[in-house]
Amino acid sequence: MTTALPTSPSARRFRWLALSAAVTTFGLIVLGGIVRVTGSGMGCGDHWPLCNGQLFPPLDLPTFIELSHRLVTTLVTPLVLAVAFFAWRSFRRVRWIMAPALWAVALLVIQILLGAITVKLELPPAVVALHLANAQALLALLLVITVVAFQYDQDPRVGESLLHFDALSRLAGAAALGVYVLIITGALVTAGRAAASCVGWPLCNGALTPTSAAGWLHMGHRYVAGAVGLMVIGAVLQAWRLRRADAPVFVAAGATGALFLAQIFVGAFNVLRAFPTFLNGLHIATASAVWAGMVVFAVLAMQAVRRSPLKFAVPAQQRRGWRAVVADYFLLTKPIIVGLLLVTTAAAMVVAGHGWPPADLFWWTMLGGGLAAGGAGALNQVIDRHLDQHMSRTSRRPIAAGRVDTAGGLAFGLALSVASFYVLAVFVTPLAALLALFGNLYYVVGYSLLLKQSTVQNIVIGGGAGAVPPLVGWAAATGRLNMEALFLFALIFFWTPPHFWALALLKKNDYARAQVPMLPVLWGEDETRRHIVLYTLLMVALSLLLTPAGVAGWFYLLAAALLGAGFLFFAVWLWRRQGNKPAWRLYKYSSVYLALIFAALVVDRLITGN
Numbered sequence: 088m089t090t091a092l093p094t095s096p097s098a099r100r101f102r103w104l105a106l107s108a109a110v111t112t113f114g115l116i117v118l119g120g121i122v123r124v125t126g127s128g129m130g131c132g133d134h135w136p137l138c139n140g141q142l143f144p145p146l147d148l149p150t151f152i153e154l155s156h157r158l159v160t161t162l163v164t165p166l167v168l169a170v171a172f173f174a175w176r177s178f179r180r181v182r183w184i185m186a187p188a189l190w191a192v193a194l195l196v197i198q199i200l201l202g203a204i205t206v207k208l209e210l211p212p213a214v215v216a217l218h219l220a221n222a223q224a225l226l227a228l229l230l231v232i233t234v235v236a237f238q239y240d241q242d243p244r245v246g247e248s249l250l251h252f253d254a255l256s257r258l259a260g261a262a263a264l265g266v267y268v269l270i271i272t273g274a275l276v277t278a279g280r281a282a283a284s285c286v287g288w289p290l291c292n293g294a295l296t297p298t299s300a301a302g303w304l305h306m307g308h309r310y311v312a313g314a315v316g317l318m319v320i321g322a323v324l325q326a327w328r329l330r331r332a333d334a335p336v337f338v339a340a341g342a343t344g345a346l347f348l349a350q351i352f353v354g355a356f357n358v359l360r361a362f363p364t365f366l367n368g369l370h371i372a373t374a375s376a377v378w379a380g381m382v383v384f385a386v387l388a389m390q391a392v393r394r395s396p397l398k399f400a401v402p403a404q405q406r407r408g409w410r411a412v413v414a415d416y417f418l419l420t421k422p423i424i425v426g427l428l429l430v431t432t433a434a435a436m437v438v439a440g441h442g443w444p445p446a447d448l449f450w451w452t453m454l455g456g457g458l459a460a461g462g463a464g465a466l467n468q469v470i471d472r473h474l475d476q477h478m479s480r481t482s483r484r485p486i487a488a489g490r491v492d493t494a495g496g497l498a499f500g501l502a503l504s505v506a507s508f509y510v511l512a513v514f515v516t517p518l519a520a521l522l523a524l525f526g527n528l529y530y531v532v533g534y535s536l537l538l539k540q541s542t543v544q545n546i547v548i549g550g551g552a553g554a555v556p557p558l559v560g561w562a563a564a565t566g567r568l569n570m571e572a573l574f575l576f577a578l579i580f581f582w583t584p585p586h587f588w589a590l591a592l593l594k595k596n597d598y599a600r601a602q603v604p605m606l607p608v609l610w611g612e613d614e615t616r617r618h619i620v621l622y623t624l625l626m627v628a629l630s631l632l633l634t635p636a637g638v639a640g641w642f643y644l645l646a647a648a649l650l651g652a653g654f655l656f657f658a659v660w661l662w663r664r665q666g667n668k669p670a671w672r673l674y675k676y677s678s679v680y681l682a683l684i685f686a687a688l689v690v691d692r693l694i695t696g697n
Contacts, residue, residue, distance in 0.1 A: 098177075098236075101170075101173050101174075101177070101178070101236055102233065102236040102237050104166070104169060104170055104173065105170050105229060105232045105233040105236050106233045106237075107166060108163070108166035108167055108169070108170050108229050109226065109229040109230050109232075109233050109379075111159065111162050111163050111166055112163050112166075112167075112222070112225060112226045112229055113226055113375060113376075113379060114159060115156070115159045115160060115162075115163050115222070116219070116222050116223065116226060116375045117368075117371070117372045117375060118152075118155060118156045118159055119156055119218075119219065119222065120368060120371030120372060120375070121152060121156075121368050121371075122152055122153055122156050123215070123274075123277055123278070123371070124277070124364055124367035124368050124371065125152055125364060125368075160199070160202070163195070164195060164199070167191050167192060167195045167225070167229070168192065168195075170188055170191065170229070170232060171188040171189060171191060171192045174188035174189075174232070175188070181235075183231065183232075183235045184232055184235055184236065187228040187229075187231045187232050188228075188232060190228050191225055191228040191229060191232075194221055194224055194225040194228065195225060197221055198218070198221050198222055198225060201214065201217060201218040201221055202218060212275060212278035212279045213278075215274060215277075215278040216271055216274040216275045216278055219270065219271065219274040220267075220270075220271050220274075223267060223270055223375070223378055224267075226375070226378070226379060226382075227267075227378070227382045230379060230382045230383055230386070231382070231386055234383055234386045234387060235386070238335070238387070238390060252389070253329070254325060254329065255322065255325045255326060255329050255330060255336075255388050256385070256388040256389040258318065258321055258322045258325055259322045259325075259326075259340075259381070259384050259385040259388040259389075260385045260388075260389065261318055262315065262318035262319045262321070262322045262381055262385070263378075263381040263382055263384070263385040265311075265314065265315035265318050265319075266315055266319070266347075266374075266377055266378050266381045267378060268311060268315070269308070269311050269312055269315045269374070270374050270375070270378055272304075272307060272308040272311050273308055273370075273371070273374060275304060275308075276304055276305050276308050277371075279301065279304055280301070281301035281302070281304040281305045282305065282362055282367075283361075283362065284297070284299060284301035284302045284304070284305050285297065285302055285305040285306060285309075285358065286358075287358065287359070288354075288355045288358040288359055289309065289355070291305065291306045291309075312351070312354070316347065316351065319343065319344060319347045319377075319381070320344065320347075322340065322384070323340045323341065323343070323344035326340035326341075326384075326388070327340070330388070331492075331494065331495075332492075332494070333387075333494075334493055334494040334497070335387045336384070336387045336388055337494040337495075337498060338494055338497045338498050338501070339380060339383050339384040339387055340384050340498075341497075341498030341499075341501065341502060342380055342498065342501045342502070342505070343377060343380030343381055343383075343384050344502075345501065345502040345505040345506065346373060346376050346377045346380055346505060347377050349373055349505055349506070349508075349509040350370070350373045350374060350377055352509060352513065353366060353369050353370045353373055353509060353512075353513065354370055356513050357370050365512075365517050366513070369512060411490075412491075415485040415490045415491050416465075416485070416491065416495075416499055418484070418485050419461075419464065419465040419468055419484075419485055419486070419491065419496055419499060419500070420460070420461030420462075420464045420465055420503070421460075421461070421464035421467075421468075422461075424460065424464060425457055425460040425461050425464065427678065427681060427682060428456065428460045428553065428556045429453055429456055429457055429460070429556070430681075430682050430685055430686070431556045431557045431560070431575070431579060431681070431685050432452065432453065432456045432556040432557060432559055432560035432563075433449070433453065433560060433689070434557070434560070434575075434685035434686065434688045434689050435556070435557035435558070435559075435560030435561045435564070435572065435575055436448075436449065436452060436560040436561070436563055436564040437564075437688070437689045437692050437693070438561075438571075438575075438638065438639070438688050438689070438692050439560065439561040439564035439565045439571075439572070440564035440565065441692065442692065442693065443693075444563070444564055447514075448514075448515065448563060448564075451510060451511070451514035451515050452511070452515050452519065452559070452560060452563040454510055455507050455508075455510040455511035455514070455515060455519070455520070455523060455559075456507070456511075456523060456556055456559055456560070457507075458503045458504070458506050458507035458510060459503075459504065459507035459508075459511075459523040459524070459526065459527050459559075460556070461503050462499075462500045462501070462502070462503030462504035462505075462506075462507060462527060463500070463504065463526070463527045463530045463531055463552075464500075465496055465497075465499050465500030465503060466496075466497070466500035466501070466504070466527075466531045466535070467530065467531060467535045468484055468485070468486050468487070468496060468500075469486060469493055469496045469497045469500060470531070470535045470536060471487075471535065471539075472484075472486045472487050472493065472496075474540075474601040474603060475487035477597065477600045477601040478594065478597035478598070478600070478601055479594070479597055480594055480597060504524075504527050507520075507523055507524075507527070508520050508523065508524050511523055511559070511563075515562075515563045516562055516563060516566050518562040518566060518567065518568070519559050519562040519563045522555060522558050522559045522562055523555070523559050525555065526552055526555030526556065526558075526559070529549075529551060529552040529555065530549070530552035530553070533548075533549060533551075533552065534548075534549030534552055539603060540602065540603055540604065541604070542604065543604045543605070543606055543609045543610065545603075545604065545605070546583060546584050546587045546588065546591075546605070546606070547583075547584050549583075550579070550580050550581075550582075550583030550584060550587075551576075551580055553579055553583055554575075554576045554577070554578075554579035554580045554583070555576070557572065557575035557576060557579065558572055558575075558576055561575070570636075571636065571637065571638045574629070574632070574633055574636055574638050575638070577629055578626065578629055578630055578633075578684070579681070581622055581625050581626035581629055582626050582677065582680070582681055584618065584619070584622045585619040585622045585623050585626070585654075585658060585673070585677060586674065586677040586678070586681075588605075588606055588607070588615050588618065588619050588622075589619065589661065589670045589671075589673040589674040589677065590670075590674050591605040591606060591607050591608075591615065592607050592612060592615060592616075592661075592667075592670040593667055593670050593671060593674065595607045595608060595612070606618060612665070616661055616662040617662065619658050619661060619662065619673070620655075620658045620659060620661075620662050623654055623655055623658040624655070626651075626654070627647075627651035627652075627654060627655055630647040630650075630651055630684060631644065631647055631648065631651065633647070633688075634647075638688075639687075639688055639691045639692070640691045640692075640694070640695045641691075642687070642690060642691040642694055642695070643687050643688055643690075643691035646683070646684065646687035646690075646691075647684060647687065650680050650683055650684050650687070653676060653680070654673075654676065654677065654680050657669065657672055657673040657676050657677075658673060660672070660673075661673050
């Protein structure tokens with residue numbers, strides 16, 4: 088008798104309910120870490136469940152942080168109870184759904200009690216560590232439920248027995264346990280105020296052996312991190328060697344490995360920079376992300392599931408030398424687009440900083456921005472792999488042509504995106520890192536997954552993704568955003584439709600064959616030409632406003648007028664004359680236009696110095 092989940096709308100809803108509970112619990116843990124690193128644990132005093140004796144107290148920063156943590160707890164509670172209720176009502180015979188759901192309820196009760204005890208006893212280190220350990224265990228149970236709920240249709244055995252021991256599953260399970268221990272030792276270091284007892288990294292005060300109890304507590308955490316790191320790296324390498332064709336396992340391994348390396352990176356700079364609040368919080372958040380990734384990795388590795396083979400796995404006879412492989416992965420990043428986006432990022436830095444930025448800031452911003460754009464490009468090719476096969480322009484892309492498998496492309500894109508966030512967060516500014524992450528999600532989720540195949544306005548709305556790099560550059564140079572930065576965003580936003588619609592006119596049959604609802608496919612070529620002229624007029628008018636708005640000077644205004652006149656000439660030519668030649672000319676000119684107008688901004692700023 089099978090115990091697999093029924094294929095029904097209720098089963099699908101249950102998956103998303105479980106995922107929502109897991110994500111909210113992860114957010115709660117991150118908020119708890121922020122409470123610890125900002126010293127806001129007593130922001131509500133020793134009152135519980137009220138805050139400073141009131142339901143809605145006056146808010147200073149510590150009170151706001153602590154109260155936010157408590158409010159998110161009120162979201163987690165009904166979500167966990169709902170997961171348990173629906174598991175009992177519909178899936179009580181599915182062992183790896185029902186048992187974790189019941190344990191999750193028990194841990195939720197314990198978590199609430201530990202939270203109250205922590206407040207009443209004014210944050211004793213042992214109770215704080217136990218509170219975190221219980222929360223991470225609750226997160227793990229919710230992740231087990233989520234993974235099993237999403238994977239059940241691959242094989243009914245997912246619901247019966249999760250255990251499938253081989254070299255990879257044993258190592259992944261041991262690494263997950265090691266990460267759990269590592270997180271608890273880190274909590275003890277923070278709660279015991281031992282973080283500052285070791286100056287320098289990787290040594291502690293220049294030595295391997297500390298001279299104080301607090302130093303040993305801190306250094307013990309590092310020793311555990313080293314041992315766990317070897318297990319994590321070993322598990323990732325085993326996944327590459329044994330289960331590379333199993334996309335969920337391989338991608339989970341790659342993403343977790345990238346997060347663990349990022350955690351080491353953040354931990355080292357956290358010590359070297361004397362524990363700034365942001366890096367402290369990022370270190371704790373990343374630790375929870377590594378734990379979540381290891382749980383998912385271990386659960387997938389232990390599943391006795393025969394998953395469908397990857398459609399675009401590379402046959403053995405087609406495997407090539409390492410140079411060809413490196414070239415294909417480089418092409419996954421869409422290097423020409425990356426270069427154009429970096430031009431806009433660099434120009435924004437010069438304009439915002441009233442001159443060339445410091446060399447190190449410029450380097451790290453370009454590196455982080457390039458990694459973000461490259462990661463988004465790789466993830467886009469993973470999502471569009473089926474569409475790309477039907478289009479002459481994209482059919483030779485590495486994944487569509489079968490030279491890179493889907494799992495490899497997905498792991499590569501995720502690794503670049505993770506690396507981008509941490510490079511920008513550590514070496515540039517947190518705002519630049521968050522903006523790059525937002526642009527990545529905008530392009531990958533907003534455009535590639537949600538908009539591209541669902542609306543004729545896909546390019547118009549999705550154009551905001553390509554307009555984010557100037558915001559990253561502006562934030563890198565100034566640490567903030569203002570109205571001037573939004574002018575640069577808007578310039579690219581209105582440039583995007585005429586640029587891509589010109590290409591869509593050239594590739595109309597490709598888009599129709601791939602069933603992508605581009606403007607010329609649904610509304611016709613004449614309407615597309617009219618829209619190109621309309622958006623060109625808006626873009627040129629906006630470009631001329633940058634000088635009166637104080638973003639640029641008179642040199643830029645002259646250059647924008649000349650470049651805009653050329654753009655308008657090609658757009659009107661396309662409107663009045665049919666054929667591929669005008670569309671091709673406009674498409675090529677539009678690419679040059681964007682690079683030149685941002686170059687004009689740089690020259691203008693360097694000339695005026697204002």
